[in-house]
Amino acid sequence: MWRCPSGLLLLLLLAGQGALGARRGRWRRELAPGLHLRGIRDAGGRYCQEQDMCCRGRADDCALPYLGATCYCDLFCNRTVSDCCPDFWDFCLGVPPPFPPIQGCEHGGRIYPVFGTYWDNCNRWWQAGNHSAFWGMTLDEGIRYRLGTIRPSSSVMNMNEIYTVLNPGEVLPAAFEASEKWPNLIHEPLDQGNCAGSWAFSTAAVASDRVSIHSLGHMTPVLSPQNLLSCDTHHQQGCRGGRLDGAWWFLRRRGVVSDHCYPFSGRERDEAGPAPPCMMHSRAMGRGKRQATARCPNSHVHANDIYQVTPAYRLGSNEQEIMKELMENGPVQALMEVHEDFFLYQGGIYSHTPVSLSRPEQYRRHGTHSVKITGWGEERLPDGRTLKYWTAANSWGPSWGERGHFRIVRGANECDIESFVLGVWGRVGMEDMGHH
Known part of the structure; x- marks a missing residue:
């Protein structure tokens, strides 16, 4: 190490x-x-x-x-x-x-x-290590196969931001973690493998938590990234990349089943042949709700309930707005730029180190990724100053980072993490509150 x-x-x-x-x-x-x-x-x-x-x-x-x-x-x-x-x-x-x-x-x-x-x-930096999942991969391959969120178009980037106003005298806590406020409703990170599908994994992760929170725990699904990867094909490229706005449109208009029902097929980068076909479709059943028209694509699980969300909304990029939304409504989705050193992150409060600036171009490549922000905190430095951070869940499995999570500097738009943050409401009706 x-x-x-x-x-x-x-x-x-x-x-x-x-x-x-x-x-x-x-x-x-x-x-x-x-x-x-x-x-x-x-x-x-x-x-x-x-x-x-x-x-x-x-x-x-x-x-x-x-x-x-x-x-x-x-x-x-x-x-x-x-x-x-x-x-x-x-x-x-x-x-x-x-x-x-x-x-x-x-x-x-x-x-x-x-x-x-x-x-x-006296700024504390983070620890790096050699993550075994990336052994034998070049930086170019890491960016190609482990990220997979296409930077939104200018029209999407210009989405109106929804501003949350702090009440007079309202002070947000110094630290917050969604899993402490909503125990058992915040799901652990999945592993996208060498599938450039963070667009589907981060969307499913945020939707899973928000459906669970907004149904008051009556529904606690881990939603299926594979359902998005295989079935959301309009301007999307599955394990070769996709767009967040398209993913949220699909979750609102078509809905997805649970990950148990439609598990991740884990297609690796060297597998030839076509992408796996869509194995789950849905049809309208009135009042905007939908139901599955196919059995689960595995023989052990029969519950093929379709989960949906309301339209996604964009938050202001001020850290206070993101914090208030997170604390009141649950984890949020964030776009971020991944640089070469992020693959080596092992713990601590991450910020991009400019070590590669003096190196050739191939060592300075970066790509767009998306993650789930779950909380925030701060750490005292030896000189008495405070370093603020976000906590976030990645989709590179539990052995990467801090059990699949990471901390990153807060309030400085580190790696663009505060530039495009989305929230959404789980589509939950009274009838959903009783039978799940």
Whole structure:
């Protein structure tokens, strides 16, 4: 596991607590464990060069502070690899270092070694890790197969926003989580696999929670993303991408069944052949309600109730408006831009790190995704300031991030997360309140 945050190195916590202290006699230095063997190496740090220091023979005071330890720029280094400064060999001897380079993170013209946790002006950054579901995938493939929400057209982006007005003196709580207000009605994230169908997964996820909340728990379906992927085909491309406005239109006009009834077929990126056909249709039964005209496409489940919603509405992008809507009516859907580092997110409060700015174009690609925002909170930083965040559910399965969820900086439109946020009401009549 490696961690690759961004920032000014104010506080450094490194593996290998027994860092070399100041010089404690010659034998200590000769028997010191190899700094570089412990992974403590500043891949691009200038030490000897910065001080213009290359001392002859063995000069124990020819030393510099080095990431919580001490490193040397004297020729004694030539036979002990353990405690030389990282640029000793190339600067003092003009030869490449005798250890392989370790990948680091560049920020502000400086390279930081991996295996550390850093602080940027005391902003706390998040942890990265190597998520096994993405092993062997290029960034291009990740963007192509793990996202799948097409950026809305300008006419949809210009939807009128519904403004919620806070009452005079109304103060929203510092933290809120939908699953605490509505226990058992907020559903866990599903996994879209290598299907570029976040448009269907995020829509089904928000609709599932909202139908459950608005029916006061009488209906608690996990709605079927596959129903949307296979049957919502008007200007939609299934596992090759789709639009949120089309997904909500389908949920309102046609409705979908539960995920138990119509499970995800999990089509992988390398499967050839046509997309799976639509296995569930519905017909009108009066008062805008619809009923299924087919059995569930699996033999274990017979409940093929059709669930519908009212028209989706767009919220103002002010964080207070999103918070009030979330707290009163349930989780909301948000569009976001996914950058290369989001795939590596493992925990903490995410914000996009500009590590890739100095890298070639293929490392800087990004794509549009959609997720379910479920709450918010804030965290105190060591300097006393507060970092605000949203909590959200992704659709990359429970082993990604924080059990399938993530936190992201709130109030700064981080990765466009506050730019296009939608809410919806579950279509729930009195007759639904009794028999489900």
